[in-house]
Amino acid sequence: MLSWLFINVYRALRFQAESEKEQAMSSYTENCKGENSLGRKNYVYLTLVMAITDFKIKYDNSVLGYFWSLLKPLLMFGTLYLVFSVFVRWQVENYKLYLLLGIILWNFLSEVTLNSMILLEGKAPILKKIYFPRWIIVIASSLTSLLTLLLNIVVFFVFFILSGASFRSTSWRMVVYLIELYVFVVGLAFLLCALFPKFRDIHHIWEVFVQLGFWATPIIYPISIVPEKYHALIFLNPVARIIQGCRQALIGPSGEFLSFTSHIIVISVAACVFVAGLTMFNKLSGSFAEDL
């Protein structure tokens, strides 16, 4: 299964490389001059406007509005909490918070990566008519999800205070992990978005991967129930490290994921994925207007 996936990706890339060879001679130059020039800073504004627009469209038009975005992780949390704290009892301190944090963070990953593929089809009419750097749509959509994530984290802290937990001195470490998570997830989004026009069914494949990842990551279960020898395997996944790290920072007890080495591992994986994703995206985005 994996091997034919690679073969096909390879074939598509070779096809791309061939057409690029033909393009070797071609180029497009644009020099911005004059006071009316639409400079680089306008791209930042465009990204923000797009992100806000996406957010408005997503939530403004439903009766419950923004509450839907809270309700989704909360309902999931409620169901899983019922099952795993009443029927199955894990020996985890503060299981409620432990579970909620895991779900919120994983939801961010699944939302950004899955959205990144639907994006292009929704924006196809614009892409075919107006030029702007294509990465803007991916970043804009990730910012929309980031806003949802931050609002969800506020809700998490409401639960946190209600449950009587006290803030730990390591809490600020969570911010570092969130930045790492964002870089990693956006890298994945670039990669998936770039491949989507050529391989439409990557959306279905990725859906399965997200589902698998949910269970392969210690989100609902404590890592202690997994035999020691598989730990290395589970923590190959940087998101597992990020989720564990956030938990150790906020809920405790402190552990290896707060160490400097752990951050180094996660940030280097995230940076690699980001660079690979962006490179692929820049390579393939030139033909979006034709492939869509």
Add this chain to the structure above:
Amino acid sequence: MIALEQVNKVFRLPHDKKTTLRQRFVSIFQKSTYEQLYALRNINLKVNKGEFLGIIGKNGSGKSTLLKLIANVLEPTSGTISVNANVAPFLELGVGFQGDLTVKDNVFLYGALLGMSKKQIVDKYDWIIDFSGLERFVDAKLKNLSSGMQVRLGFSITVSIETPILLVDEVLAVGDIDFQQKCYDSFKSFKKNGRTIVFVSHDLSAVEKFCDRVVLLEEGKAIAEGSPSDILDEYQRR
């Protein structure tokens, strides 16, 4: 201002376009076959500052492809395109509009899409609303407006952009007489302000009226170039 050198654009039209991994897997030993469509062949074109250039030709002769290449939406298969200033694409009115947002929000969204900064949009906002005649509807959702109003809004935003180069593709075909008159009036003022315009149209009388120079395309080749009256004669003879 705009210079195209030996530009070719070839579209590959696969007989059976494979857009999924499954299709690629099923046909892993099949060589994919496709038709090559030469949309543009060996185009050399220079547009000078302040010039009003018309492009005419039959359907499928490559007019729109040429504009999209200049707008950087498409990439040339070979050749170089250099554009010396900012371009406002006038390819389709209101292409980024979101029906679920208010008129006001749409002005800011579309303006940003066309490359305006926040300050530029704020400065132009009153003028845009005034020009489109939609004062009463700024807080209404765009989808509840008639299609004519939406086109007017799109046009007003596009006209308010102050880029040195404008690319205009058939926008005049959509409006009523009043609207077309408005378009022509703004073209006159653009011309007066010394902006460069590339104009694609089937409306030969408009081409004759406004353009300084006309290029005739046929099957992707530029077969004639010169003053409007000469080229229009040539076009009608074919």
